[in-house]
Amino acid sequence: MKKFELQATAKTPFVSLNGQTGEMIIRGRSIPDNAEEYWQPILQWFYAYSTEPQETTSFIFDMEYFNISSSKPILFLLHKMNDLLEEGYQVDIEWRYPKGDKEMLETGNDYSCMVKIPFKFNESENDFELAV
Numbered sequence: 001m002k003k004f005e006l007q008a009t010a011k012t013p014f015v016s017l018n019g020q021t022g023e024m025i026i027r028g029r030s031i032p033d034n035a036e037e038y039w040q041p042i043l044q045w046f047y048a049y050s051t052e053p054q055e056t057t058s059f060i061f062d063m064e065y066f067n068i069s070s071s072k073p074i075l076f077l078l079h080k081m082n083d084l085l086e087e088g089y090q091v092d093i094e095w096r097y098p099k100g101d102k103e104m105l106e107t108g109n110d111y112s113c114m115v116k117i118p119f120k121f122n123e124s125e126n127d128f129e130l131a132v
Contacts, residue, residue: 001052004045012038013063017045022054030066030074039073043080050080053089057081062096062124063104071107075114082115091117096124 001019008014013028024046032038059081066074078093085091095108105121112119 001049004042006042013066015042017042017049019049019054022057024058025060025062027060027062029064030070032070035067035069035073039070043073043076046077046080050084053084056090056092057084058092058094060094060096061108062094064098065104075111078111078115078117082117085115085117092120093117094120094122096122099123099125 003019004015004017006012006015008028011029011031011033013026013030015026017024026042030038059077061074081091081093093112095105095112097104097108100123108119108121
């Protein structure tokens with residue numbers, strides 16, 4: 001499966017989904033004008049990947065901020081990863097949050113309660129300065 005990649009903008013995160021290695025990352029902020037339109041190709045790619053996944057899928061969420069309209073697609077991704085786990089695949093999730101950002105840490109904790117996948121939580125040193 002081909003690699004899926006989107007470059008970061010001031011309103012959207014960097015996305016790298018590698019179907020050959022099972023290594024995935026979403027980094028930055030997600031405040032797109034139309035979240036459904038932005039996230040649709042990401043979800044479609046991941047749903048296709050889940051039909052023939054690697055034995056281990058490692059996903060890093062390294063988010064500075066995301067709005068409520070982006071929270072639903074993120075949850076859809078987590079549920080699809082949970083399906084992989086239930087099918088016997090290994091799924092690793094690392095939830096990175098900006099240093100000292102208790103709200104983003106709490107958001108990750110909330111998500112971790114919605115799926116059976118154990119989350120690893122780490123403070124991020126990223127400054128998230130993006131080119132506009």
